[in-house]
Amino acid sequence: MTKKHYHDTDLSTFDKVTFRFHVQGLRQSWPQLYAAVRKGRVSQFGLIELEKWRQALEQWRQGYLTRGDLWVLLAIEIWLYRLEQKLTAALPT
Helix, strand or coil, rough: CCCHHHHCCCCCCCCHHHHHHHHHHHHHHHHHHHHHHHCCHHHHCCCCCCCHHHHHHHHHCEECCCCCCCCHHHHHHHHHHHHHHHHHCCCCC
């Protein structure tokens, strides 16, 4: 498996300012983001094994993209998290 580091990104298509803000934003929001995605809801659908999901997240946090589908899986995971939050809030107490 080939690891692609953010620093290896072709900066002609990804400007340095955008990159800097992306990395800063990730560092600042990581505690909240990880709390939302660590459960690995995507693994319940067979899209990725839970341990591989957590490894991919840790590698992504360190600046490595090891999966071409990480962005899609992350978007699905966040969508499932938000759906779970809405459903939980809608339950009678």
